[in-house]
Amino acid sequence: MSIRGKTAIVGIGETPVDRLGRRPGERRRTIPEYLTWAARLAMEDAGLTRKDFDGQGLAAIYTTNYLQPFWPEETASILGIAPALSMANANGGAATVSALGQAAAAIEAGLVERVLCVAASCTFVENHNGVEPRDVRDHEVPYGLMGANSGIALVMRRHMHQYGTTLDALGNIAVTARYHASLNPNSYLKKPMTLEDYKTSRMVADPVRLLDCVMPANGGKAFILTSAEKAASMPRKPVYLLGFGEQDNPSYGPRTHSDATIMGIKDAGARAFGMAGATPADMDFAELYDDYVVIELMQIEDLGFCEKGDTKFFESTDFSFKGTLPIQTGGGMINCGQPSTAGGMIHILEAVTQLRGDGGERQVANARTGIVTGLGGLPYGKNLGSTAVAILSNETGHSNG
């Protein structure tokens, strides 16, 4: 049994993002406000109301800065709904894509007819519980770990050393994403950026530069998934889930000398492609989890869009919405802001926007099928700890070619 094509996204909601609350006393919205706002937008989009979610599914994404053990129940309480199934998704930036697969399985199994997946965060101001995995807290933080910058810098340096990866290769991705952001009314960073801007931006954790990094923000996002059967009679064009795969705690190569340049997305992607009966060549676009530019590059390799370490491919490929491999068609999280773990949902929402044909100036022509990824966690001594992949399409029975 497979969940291939059995469910569809029928509503999306995305609040504007801001960066308020960095200065003491600055007025800003709270997580409950963003949750409510995003859920309402998704329900309006789907032609549903809160009542339609009593006795249905709720996927509540844990936000790293508001962690408490009853988060799904609190979310339900904030929204005023009484779910019959609640999921607590907690794999950081992988959580929303992971939730998509789990929600589809719950619907296909008949537990519920529809699931609301909602996430919000206020990065600067909500209580930080100081939740770190013990390994990281005991054996990384005391050495002066600088958020995720230092961990990604280790991976990026190794990748550059092992494959000769150039700033031109990385910069092509960064510049294209910013170009797409300039065409997206909902993006945050719109000012055009040149390759030279990328290559000369300030070093923060050498070789990671300022323009490699995602930017924390406040905001909320939501989507609604239902069965393909129900989706057929709903107002918006359904976007079907054709493939899903996840891989957690991966490592490659010898156990004690693993290759940090390979990611779990390799296996998560293979599972998702396998379920969908598709290959990278079938993808009309890719929306890749982008906490750092090098992580986008590594995903393109490990998902099989090119050979590992093919620097020339990255330097010469047109990644724009008009190009051969459109990526980050809305600008990605790097240009739209990262409201903690809610940030990862941006890729699902952009894929739905493209597959509905609502991409406006950045619309990929004749987009039928796209790939979406989520990544989370930086466990001790590794690159990303959790990876999830979804293949979405506006055709339920999409076949190769």
Next chain:
Amino acid sequence: MAEAQTEPRRPLPEITELTAPFWQATREGRLVMQRCRACGELVWCPRPSCVVCGGEELEWDQLSGRGTVYSFTIIRQLAGRGARAFEKDIPYVIAWVDLEEGPRYYTNIVDCPVDNVEIGMEVEVVFDPVSDDISLPKFKPRDA
């Protein structure tokens, strides 16, 4: 920063039943890790059982303290929670050191100009007594 602020405290590891032998050894200037009696594999970070075979008899084994740099970063700017405690150290090097016996160790490279650190550099352990209880294993170039 304009306003006066107290010196931020450096984050320290928590010593537990499981990890006490590790921190005891570092205080004595020794780098140790758990070795599984059943399969012989080294286990790092500390675990209640072997992550390779599930064996529950793990004994602390002394390592040579030698390794090579697998990758590194030079920290130039503060970021994230608790970062300010390290402000005075900037620039400093965080590295992954592949130990002679296998495990990859997250650490600082010390006693070396930051611009001289490179992948493949041979290093050896030194112990930095950051508190009465904790001596952090750090690494310096072998020829330094």
